[in-house]
Amino acid sequence: MRTPHGQRLDANLKWLFTELPFERRFDAAAAAGFTGVEYAAPYVYPARRLRQLLRDAGLCQVLINSPPGEPGSPERSGSACLPGRGGAFRDGIERGLEYAVELGSEFLHVLGGVRPPDVSRDRAFAQYVVNLGWAAERAHGTGVRLVLEAQNTRDAPGFFLETQAQAAAVADAVRTVDGDGAHGVGLLFDVYHAQVAEGDLVRTLRTYLPYVQHVQIADPPTRTEPGTGEIAWPLVFDTLLAAGYSGWIGCEYTPATDTVSGLGWIGTQVAR
Structure with a gap:
């Protein structure tokens, strides 16, 4: 599916x-x-079954997440920032890459994790960089690109990456460790999270677009489809268009009514 300007939309x-x-x-x-489609957690299904569903429907896989830990565990939102959990992190990346390659997924979103209260931000950041450096090396040559996402603390209390600046700092540090930016750790810019966490949305988007490899959309405050909340969506889509962003835009929202009826926003919220 495409917007009136030709921008590609995928369904989460x-x-x-x-x-x-x-x-x-x-x-x-x-x-x-x-x-195209994306979804966070494919791991409850055999990869071959998902591949068959994609093929039968004529869809491509755009993005999956790295595996989270069990609910209530320290790894429940990922383990990238957790000292002493390197084995769990590496096992998760291996499994995530295995699924991403099997499904032909363009992106693997590496979950950052929740920083424990007894771990300083500097220590968590250092662990994050070490882990992402390893993951970037491991992903190199697979055709899968790694992306990082900042999340707002209202919906994701304690999540390590709270702002686009923090996510970009990790990406910069990984490139320094790698010595090769072609290993491709970039940002997943979630418009909903960015607006809730930081505001000043269009300026923030323009600032970090050089890092952005994937975009997700939903409208605050209720995380429903564009046009149901507070964001000036034509300006957001114009900003992406003017910057030459040609990647996917993932529809990651709860429809206000039903999914198909809610898709009417594509004709009303994109072009000014």
């Missing part, structure tokens, strides 16, 4: 088409006009 199947069981959402997304 964790959030859209939830009127249907997960395996039926692939065909529903294709029927609605999407050509």
Whole structure:
């Protein structure tokens, strides 16, 4: 699916088409006009089953997340920033890359994790850089690009990356450690999280677009589709267009009513 300006939209199947069981959402997304999908956690399904669903629906896989830990565990939101959890982090990246390669996913979102209260931010940052440096080396040559996402603390209390500046600092540090920017750690710019956490949305987007490899959208305050909340969406889409951003834009929102009816925003919220 594309906007009136030709920008590519993909469907996040964790959030859209939830009127249907997960395996039926692939065909529903294709029927609605999407050509790409993303979802956070493919690991409850065999990769070969997901690949078949993608192929049957004529869809491409855009993004998956690295595996989180069990609910309530220190790794529940990832382990990249956690000292002493290097084994869990590496195992997760190996599994994430295995799935990403099998599914043909363009991106693997590396979950940053929740910083424990007894771990300083500097120590967590240093651990994050070491882990991401290893992950970038491991991903090199797979065709999968790693992305990092800042999340707002209202929805994700304690999440290590709270701002785009922090995420960009990790990406910069990893490039320094790598000595090779081609290893490609970039940002997943989530418009909803950026607005809730920082505001000044368009200026923030313009500042960090050189780092941005993937974009996700939802409208605060209720995380529903564009046009239901507080963001001036035509300006956001114009900013991406003017900057030459040609990547995917992931629809990661809860439809205010049903998914298909909610897609009407594409004709009203993109072009000024």
